Amino acid sequence: MATVDKLQLITHGELTVSGRLIDASNATLFATLSLSGESTNCIYKPIAGERPLWDFPDGNLAHREYAAYLVSESMKFNLVPLTVLRDGPYGFGMVQEWISIDEEINLADFFSTDDPSLRAMALFDAIINNTDRKIGHLLPKRDGQLYGCDHGVTFHVDDKLRTVLWQWSGQPLTTFEVEQLEFAREILDKDLDLTPYLTSVEISALKMRIEKLISSGVMPTPSSDWPAIPWPAF
Secondary structure (H helix, E strand, C coil): CCCCCHHHHHHHCEEEEEEECCCCCCCCEEEEEEECCEEEEEEEEEHHHCCCCCCCCCCCHHHHHHHHHHHHHHCCCCCCCCEEEECCCCCCEEEEECCCCCCCCCHHHHCCCCCHHHHHHHHHHHHHCCCCECHHHEEECCCCCEEECCCCCCCCCCCCCCECCCCCCCCECCHHHHHHHHHHHHHHHHCCCCCCCCCHHHHHHHHHHHHHHHHHCECCCCCCCCCCCCCCCC
């Protein structure tokens, strides 16, 4: 029987790095968390390993990853693995639960399907203004749950949505999606405080994106001012 829950483990567990994901542009480390005889794998992204970007402030990507998790949980999307901000052997950064994906799913085929969980991810990405939803950032599990990872380049004030999930572009929002957006609006006004992680301007832009989606009543469409698909797409 587990003596600690998952949140305790990821927040307070001893973090031991054992490898690095070499395809990632920023330092993305594979690690193990151990506490009171329990252990689990995780991804650790120290702020010290973040590569400077021209359009995002330095040393802030980990905070955006955590903000994306808070939005996903608070607005009941449940699309981002358990994520915390904490210290580690290479300094303060983001630590996220490791997700073992269903290896039988071919992501190259899966991403372009009409799967409802992918549509939910597309709407979530429109809310957080994800500039980098690649195929490889989709994490489908064997139990049918879909997660997404790599949310560091999100919440920009300008429309920078770049994603491989455009198959519902311009389609009417469902009643459930509109209700979800209205709930998101309420949460931002009353309960969800993102000020430790985002600027006031970015939070205002987040609210405006939600209002725009509600008023338009359709799924997002590509912008003519920004590449619609990230490169490389995988």
